[in-house]
Amino acid sequence: MRNGVQLIVYADRFGGDGIARVAELLNGPLDGVFTGVHILPFFTPYDGADAGFDPADHTTVDPRLGTWDDVADLARTHDVMADLIVNHVSDQSHEFQDYLAKGDGSEYAGMFLTRERILPADAPEREIDAVYRPRPGRPFTTFRLGDGATREMWTTFTRHQIDIDVENSQAWDYLMRILDHFATAGLKQVRLDAVGYAIKRRGSSCFMIPETYDFIERLTDEIHRRSMETLVEIHGHYIGQIEIARTVDRVYDFALPPLILHTLHTGSAEALTRWLEFSPRNAITVLDTHDGIGIVDVASGHQSPGLLADEAVDGLVETIHTATNGESRLATGTAASNLDLYQVNSTYLAALGYDENMYLLARMIQFFCPGIPQVYYAGLLAVPNDMELLAQTRVGRNINRPFLSDDQLESALERPVVKRLCRLARLRNTHPAFDGEFSLALPSNDVIELMWLNGEHQANASIAVGRREFSLTLSGSPSPITGWDDLPGSQ
Numbered sequence: 401m402r403n404g405v406q407l408i409v410y411a412d413r414f415g416g417d418g419i420a421r422v423a424e425l426l427n428g429p430l431d432g433v434f435t436g437v438h439i440l441p442f443f444t445p446y447d448g449a450d451a452g453f454d455p456a457d458h459t460t461v462d463p464r465l466g467t468w469d470d471v472a473d474l475a476r477t478h479d480v481m482a483d484l485i486v487n488h489v490s491d492q493s494h495e496f497q498d499y500l501a502k503g504d505g506s507e508y509a510g511m512f513l514t515r516e517r518i519l520p521a522d523a524p525e526r527e528i529d530a531v532y533r534p535r536p537g538r539p540f541t542t543f544r545l546g547d548g549a550t551r552e553m554w555t556t557f558t559r560h561q562i563d564i565d566v567e568n569s570q571a572w573d574y575l576m577r578i579l580d581h582f583a584t585a586g587l588k589q590v591r592l593d594a595v596g597y598a599i600k601r602r603g604s605s606c607f608m609i610p611e612t613y614d615f616i617e618r619l620t621d622e623i624h625r626r627s628m629e630t631l632v633e634i635h636g637h638y639i640g641q642i643e644i645a646r647t648v649d650r651v652y653d654f655a656l657p658p659l660i661l662h663t664l665h666t667g668s669a670e671a672l673t674r675w676l677e678f679s680p681r682n683a684i685t686v687l688d689t690h691d692g693i694g695i696v697d698v699a700s701g702h703q704s705p706g707l708l709a710d711e712a713v714d715g716l717v718e719t720i721h722t723a724t725n726g727e728s729r730l731a732t733g734t735a736a737s738n739l740d741l742y743q744v745n746s747t748y749l750a751a752l753g754y755d756e757n758m759y760l761l762a763r764m765i766q767f768f769c770p771g772i773p774q775v776y777y778a779g780l781l782a783v784p785n786d787m788e789l790l791a792q793t794r795v796g797r798n799i800n801r802p803f804l805s806d807d808q809l810e811s812a813l814e815r816p817v818v819k820r821l822c823r824l825a826r827l828r829n830t831h832p833a834f835d836g837e838f839s840l841a842l843p844s845n846d847v848i849e850l851m852w853l854n855g856e857h858q859a860n861a862s863i864a865v866g867r868r869e870f871s872l873t874l875s876g877s878p879s880p881i882t883g884w885d886d887l888p889g890s891q
Contacts, residue, residue: 401479401588401629401772404435404829408689409777410451411442411465415806419466423474429813433825436479438591438774440690442466448490449560451690451801453483453593456490458578468585475586481631482587484578486619487594488561491543495574496562503545511570513563515540515552518600532607533597534742556597566598566615576622583626589650590623591631592616608640613647620648631684635694635742637701638675645680653683653771654697655707658716660687660762661751662698662708665719667866669848675707676769676840676850683771687762688779691797692732692743693720693751699742720744723753727785731796745796747778750785756817757868760884763821764870767828768850768861770838778802780821781812816884823887831874833859 407426415421419442426434441452446462448454461467474480489496495508503509519527533539533556540552541559554563564571582590599615600606620630629649634640638655645651656679659672699713700706706713721729721744728746744751752758759782767773778800786802804812812818828834836854843849846866852859860873872881874888881887 402435403772403835405433405767405825406436406438406479406481406684406772406774407434407777407780408438408440408686408774410440410446410690410801412446413801413803414777415804415809417806418464419461419470419474423470423477425809426474426478429810430822432829433822434478434775435829436481436588436772437474438481438589439471439474441483441485442471448492449558451797453485454488454490454558454561455485456493458485458489458574459581468581471585471587475588479588480586481589481591482582483591483593484575484582485593486566486575487556487597488563489574491560491562493562499545500543501546503547503549503551508570510568511564511574513554513565513600515554517565518554518602518606523602527603530603530605531600532605554600557594563597563600575619579622579626579628583628587628589629589631591633592619593633595619595632596634596636608634608636608644613644616644617647635696637699637704638697638707639704641697642678642680645682648682650682650684650772651680653679653685653769654694655679656685656766656769657687657693657748658695658698658713659707660765661693661720662712662716663765663848663865664752664758664762664868665716665723667846669842669863669865670845671708671712672765673840673842673848679770681770681838685766685769685771685773686776687766688748688776688800689774690776690801692745692800693748694743696742717744720746720751724750724785727787727799730787731785731790731799733796745799747783747785747800749779749782754784756782757884760817760820760824761863761865761868761870763824764861765848765850765863767824768852768859773825773828775821775825776800777804780818781809782815782817782821783812820884820887823889827859827874827888831857831859831876833857833875 411419411422442461442465443455444457444460444462446452499506499508499512531539539556541555542550542552544550556563596608599611623630631650632644632648641651663669663672698707724746728744731745749759783802785799790799833852833854836852839851841849847864850861857875862871
């Protein structure tokens with residue numbers, strides 16, 4: 401995978417014309433801005449109960465978005481990442497519908513995880529309460545089989561997402577078939593979605609237990625065998641991120657988004673600097689994604705302190721709600737059918753009070769931190785919170801999942817904030833210093849220095865987070881850059 405900025409995008413919400421349109425934009429007006437792209441679930445159907453994360457057929461491209469040939473064409477010019485949705489499938493999948501009709505007589509019966517395989521009906525309630533899950537309520541849904549019998553199925557996320565028994569050979573073969581399609585299409589990276597929930601054991605949290613690490617290692621071996629890399633998606637205490645980073649190709653730095661918000665809102669870079677001293681270097685860095693802004697990633701847990709004190713975490717959440725004029729409060733927690741109670745739902749620009757200078761400073765910090773930067777399509781275009789879509793759907797995460805027409809997209813690309821962000825991305829992609837060694841300094845509580853050195857090439861960013869100013873020192877530039885319109889490539 402190339403050391404450059406990647407795009408995160410829904411193929412149906414970025415001009416609306418599918419994978420071929422994404423390729424056209426990346427090779428046209430966005431040429432040089434991104435070296436790779438994570439296409440969010442484009443499988444059949446892409447518009448199910450959880451925006452594609454509940455595939456009925458994980459081995460086909462939804463024909464409304466294109467074909468595997470379109471994916472392969474894009475992979476010839478950009479590093480393409482796709483999701484392997486490990487933990488579950490849609491209740492509308494052929495396999496589960498066959499199981500509902502035939503019960504234990506179905507050839508797919510072993511693929512699906514019934515409650516009784518892990519927790520018998522007489523298990524005490526405390527064992528169910530101990531199961532970690534991203535939503536309120538019990539992690540089971542009762543279904544009626546064709547013979548009239550009922551069966552409780554594990555449904556960690558929604559009742560429409562049926563957990564599979566990944567330790568069963570049928571489920572394992574299912575996952576391998578998906579990887580084969582990915583490899584044939586030329587994908588470079590596989591994102592393991594919801595893998596932390598995949599292994600269940602009685603008497604445990606059923607989340608990132610020792611057996612989960614073994615499973616991830618086994619799955620990673622198969623991904624490597626097909627010449628692809630692994631990205632593990634885990635929200636949780638930062639110690640867990642550090643542990644899993646030692647065993648896989650890439651992990652997300654989910655602590656970075658809340659820490660940068662804390663830094664810019666408080667004017668203190670101390671907490672961010674502490675994290676960057678030991679954060680995983682094999683990270684994918686993000687500010688925004690198709691999910692919310694993670695809070696659990698900086699909070700205390702496992703009887704260990706967090707990257708921010710509890711009162712600072714509470715203060716950050718309230719600061720975001722204030723910065724968005726209460727918009728994020730309407731989309732967060734139990735307010736709007738949320739799956740993830742540990743995230744705040746908002747665009748990143750809105751979380752910074754719609755201050756474009758602060759937003760660009762946040763991106764500069766991200767791009768200069770260790771790791772491969774990803775930029776979500778709504779963040780690329782610096783869009784506001786989509787309150788209309790939130791009101792229509794009452795799904796909190798839709799506040800940051802806008803459907804953008806071609807006209808809206810082309811208009812957004814002409815905005816100064818978007819042009820400046822694109823210049824910053826091209827700088828990150830082309831300057832040779834970023835292939836070197838990273839170091840940082842905190843000369844004062846409100847100034848952070850992020851430095852890259854590669855032989856004679858250097859790229860240093862000194863960011864005064866209190867004054868919200870910056871100075872870039874770049875080899876090849878005659879003097880420090882202190883204004884957005886002085887970035888290389890400015891008109």
